[in-house]
Amino acid sequence: MSVVKREIIEQLVSKTKDVNISIFIPTHKKGEEGKQDSIRLKNIIQKVKSELQNLGWKENRVEELFKDVYAKTEENQFWLHQDKGLALYVNEDYFDFFKIPVSPEENYYIAENFLITPLLELQNHHGIYHVLVLSQSETKMFKIAPDETLKVEFESVPTSMEEHLKYHVHERSVQQHSGASGGGAVFHGQGGEDDENNKELELFLKHIENKVTKYLKKENGPLILAGPDKLVAYYRKANKYSNLLDEALTGNADAKSVKDIEDEAWEIAQEYFRQDIDSDIERFNNLQQSELISTDIAEIVSSAYFGKVDTLFVPMGFRQFGAFDPEENRVEISDKLNGQTVDLINFAAVSALRTGSTLYGLQQSEVPKNSGLAAIYRYKS
Structure with a gap:
């Protein structure tokens, strides 16, 4: 990302x-x-x-x-x-x-x-989030930032069912419920063993949850779960962290590369990080009957230059050429780029950036009124 x-x-x-x-x-x-x-x-x-x-x-x-x-x-x-x-x-x-x-x-x-x-x-690809990969063989967590992904190391907590059983179940109980005398225990469960196996699985995830929540209270940001439905459900049951996202990466995450996990998790995380965008789009829509919004490119170019724009919605890939004379406060629209014209969309964006406006780069269909440029004004004179 x-x-x-x-x-x-x-x-x-x-x-x-x-x-x-x-x-x-x-x-x-x-x-x-x-x-x-x-x-x-x-x-x-x-x-x-x-x-x-x-x-x-x-x-x-x-x-x-x-x-x-x-x-x-x-x-x-x-x-x-x-x-x-x-x-x-x-x-x-x-x-x-x-x-x-x-x-x-x-x-x-x-x-x-x-x-x-x-x-x-x-700019929309910002913020830090975590992905917790739930697995009986190796549960792990990644801290994903825009420029790097780091594996979070937890001390003093088993990260596999095998480790969990070594530390939390007597050897006699391990032999009784897993049918083995040694390691490699990954519960699949049969018949009457299911309840006991599920209890151990829940306990294992509860210990993980305690460590994760303690860590995330210092980090903040959203947490995304990845793993089989059963493990995800058990973890949610134990969860005490307030920013656990509802959507998860389901299926066997053990087989996925870190890059695959990043890409799939971003599809979920970006909705979380879009909250400011969605809020400002809603604000634009709520101002429909006022003079504090505009989709008129010429008007917005002038307003951005003079510092009147609070929020600017810029469509990706759309270009409109023309010229702006600040002394006359006049905008001329053109169908070509030459020595006398500039990209007016870019000119408005640069002006808005210089005057402290909020800018969003969006797909054309996401821009309010599906327009070539949209703005919320600080004031309208």
């Missing part, structure tokens, strides 16, 4: 010069297609170079601009660990890049601002 925090985007906005280049290409994590990503980037950089030279840049100035880009992207390891997309930002004083979990349209943008709108959706 990739994330670009607001602070990073603010830094990006603060680094702008007169000419700023934003480059986006789709990438591949592995395979033959992945080998073509480097070639794809070189080709699009060549297009940027040609355009800069058409703008009057000397060849040595253009080559110097991309020196750091080439140094980084020609490293052997750079292309081995990609995501679905790559975003690069460069001007004469700055270079940075982001591996992004969405596949962007291959494109570049030369303007007075970096193109930040493709990064806004990545």
